[in-house]
Amino acid sequence: MSKVESRPYSLTEEFGSSVFNDATMRERLPKETYKALKKTIDEGTPLLPHIAEIVANAMKDWAIEKGATHYTHWFQPMTGITAEKHDSFISPTVDGKVIMEFSGKELIKGEPDASSFPSGGLRATFEARGYTTWDCTSPAFIRDTTLYIPTAFCSYTGEVLDKKTPLLRSMEALNKQALRILRLFGNTTTTRVITTVGAEQEYFLIDKELFDQRKDLIFTGRTLFGAKPPKGQEMEDHYYGTLKERISAFMKELDQELWRLGVYSKTKHNEVAPAQHEIAPIFGTTNVATDHNQLIMDTLKKVALRHGLVCLLHEKPFAGVNGSGKHNNWSMSTNDGQNLLDPGNTPHENAQFLVFLCAVIKAVDEYADLLRASAANAGNDLRLGANEAPPAIISIFLGDQLTDILEQIENGGARTSINNGELKIGVSTLPALPKDATDRNRTSPFAFTGNKFEFRMVPSSASISGPNFVLNTIVAEVLSKMADRLEKATDFNAELQSLLKEIVTNHKRIIFNGNNYCEEWIKEAERRGLHNIDNTVDAIMALTDEKNIRVFEKHGVLNKTELLSRCEILLETYIKTINIEALTMLDMAKRQILPAVIRFTGDIASTITSIKATGLNVDISAQSELLEETSTLLAQLKKRIADLEKAASDAANFNGDTYEHAVIYRDVVLAKMSELRAVADKLETIVDEKLWPFPTYGQLLFNI
Structure with a gap:
């Protein structure tokens, strides 16, 4: 019998094999149907019912051939993760058999129960009906035996209940305003402007057996206790190191x-902290990139388990080492392939680029509070401001070349650009390297990096929808005002120069190319009048500002009711997060740490008693001092437990305003948690390692 050779893995054949992508649609749809669907995807024309019917049938046949038995409308509620309800394709026949059916109506519309998802008061518990609707601009795909259909989610009364819908609306808003600008520059061929995103995802991997022994990791995703190990990241040997x-x-x-x-998973490497890693995809259209990032997070967790690992996406799972973020690389492109944030070789002569660049600068300055709110959660409060995470102050890094050009504009007109030049290394066998026009700044929250902006503040566990629909909306607003002014100009070039100079003069305060970590910058930022919102509770309240409500309503992204409901949801999420952490701390402290320390002190006391019983005149001062130190800390631990217990109980029973409720958790409960941890972590360095009730940082970070 001949041995059957296994077929080698072919990336080009496997890529997208589980996706109902453009190639599959072109192959399986009638020509006219394909054209009609593409017109909807590319130009935003309405999708006709008979087209949906044909697409649904082709999608079903393709999915069944791939082994699918079910379909689900895959949506993104305000929980921050995805949701899915699986329905089979089967339909009964009169002879007791089944046939596989899937209609255009089932493709376009689903009816999940909306009552159990966060609504911020938009829906009462008894008001259950919600609708999902197909987002045909993001391709369907198969996982396991289910066809996943990306959808938007709204309530029975039409209010938005998800993260996808405002993103799609914001993309439409920016497209509309950006096209107005392009028309002013004589571009009559571009029909659509899209925003593109590449979201770098940081994460930790730890051994599952160790994970299962820590209640804090199981319930909260981060360690609530943990003394600093002998080694952390100070040797800088993990970053880009050889993969285990x-x-x-x-x-x-x-x-x-x-x-x-x-x-499009492109890059993988070790990150700075031990056990920390990163994955980066190639850029994609913003709503597809958002879907893909959700898939990346979910797949990270599932694949990790198959290897006996657990993936941690929390922003700060370990104190004292780098936290995890999501670097959101954002740009604007046309349907005919032009990157509107590409400065070209002579950016000082590229007026169109300068318009879009200045639009972003003005938008970020005027709506910095909104941008900060879009990156706010309880985990990020622990991350921002240290260990390569940007501070809470929003500023823009432009680099030497663009900063110089803006200074020239302010002083009367840009005439030159700093040359890139070459970097000569000084070794004859090594070629000279083309040098970028400017360095990179890893401390900046919003940095220009060649042909895009990198928003480094985004939390690692969060959907990138929020930051991107904010970015799209605020830039659309500035573009609309610029277009209003330029469309009325009798002398376009003169008005354009005046407009750019005005923006640079009024908004240069947001530009900072230095070290965002230094104390001097904090003082300088305050002098410039920049926001320094250092906590999630205050950041969330930016959603209630009238100017922010107006900008979302003007561009049809969110109405006031929808926006205020999001504020309520985010505050409630913060409250619940800190409450769960506090209760978990109490459980671990009372049922694990306290008994372990009591046992340890008992062992010391027994040792002292045994030595004394020998009648020998020996020095037992070491044992006595250790017993005294541990017993003192034990008493402090018991008191700190009682303090946190009271604070958590008082906070849980608070019946006032949601904002005030969140403030109590921020100012009182978190403070008591910190005090309890300080004592427990000190005890960890003293108590016998064999008695300590759960794995330490040293084990978690280095035992893989």
Whole structure:
């Protein structure tokens, strides 16, 4: 019998094999149907019912051939994760059999129960009906035996209950205003402007056996206790280091899973902190990139488990080392391939680029509070401001070349650009390197990086929808005002120069190319009048500002009711997060740490008693001092437990305003949690390692 050879893995064949993508649609749809669907996807024309019917049938046949038995409307409620309800394709026949059916109506519309999702008061518990509607601009895909259909989600009364809908609306708003600008520059061929995103995802991997022994990781995703280990990240040897075999195997399977789903997973490497890693995809249209990032997070968790690992997406799972963020690389492109944020070789002569650049600068300055709110959650409060995470102050890094050009504009007109030049390394066998016009700034929250802006403040566990629909909306607003003014100009060039000079003069305060970590910058930012919103509770309240409500309503992204409901949801999420953490701390402290310390002090006391019983005249001062120190800390631990217990109980029973409720958790409960942790972490460094009730930082970060 001949041995059957296994077929080698082919990335080009496997990529997108589980996706109902453009190639599959072109192959399976009638020509006219394909054209009509593409027109809807590319130009935003309405999707006709008979087109949906044909697409649904072709999608069903393709999915069944791939082994699918069910379909689900895959949506993104305000929980921050995705939701899915699986329905089979089966339909009964009169002879007791079944046939596989899937209609255009089932493709376009679903009816999940909306009552159990966060609504911020938009829906009462008894008002259950909600609707999902197909987002045809993001391709359907197959996971396991289910066809996943990306959808938007709204309530029975039409209010938005998800993260996808405002993103799609914001993309439409920016497209409309950006086209007005392009028309002023004589561009009559571009029909659509899209925003593109590449979201770098940071994460930690730890051994599952160790994870299962820590209640804090299980319930909250981060360690609530943990003394600093002998080694952290100070040797800087993990960053870009050689991948361990176990991690490499995980990453290989992760890539293959994502490639099959059409996710352009491009880069993988070790990050700065021990046990920390990063994955980065190629840029994609913003709503598709948002869907892909949700897939990346979900796939990270699933594949990790297959390798006996657990993926942690929390912003600060370990104190004292780098936290995890999501670097949101954002740009604007036309349907005919032009990047509107590409400065070209002579940016000082590229007036169109300067218009879009200045629009972003003005938008970020005027709506910095909104941008800060879009990156706010309880985990990010622990991350921002240290260990390579940007501070809470929003500023823009432009680099030397663009900063110089803006200074020239302010002083009368840009005439030159700083040359890039070459970097000569001084070794004859090494070629000279083309040098970028400016360095990079890893401390900046919003940095220009060549042909895009990198928003580095985004939390690692969050959907990128929020930051991007804010970015799209505020830039659309500035573009609309610029277009209003330029369309009325009798001398376009003169008015354009005046407008750019005005923006630079009024908004240069947001530009900062220095070290965002230094104390001097905090003082300088205050002098400039920049926001320094250092906590989530205050950041969320930016959603209630009248100017922010107006900008969302003007561009049809969110109405006032929808926006205020989001404020309520985010505050409630913060409250629940801190409450769960406090209760978990109490559980661990009372049922694990306290008994372990009591046992340890008992062992010391027994040792002292045994030595004394020998009658020998020996020095037992070391044992006595250790017993005294541990017993003192034990008493402090008991008091700190009682303090946190009272604070958590008082906070849970508070019946006032949601904002005030959140403030109590921020100012009182978190403070008591910190006090309890300080004592417990000190005890961890004293108590016998064999008696300590759960794995330490040293084990979690280095035992893979």
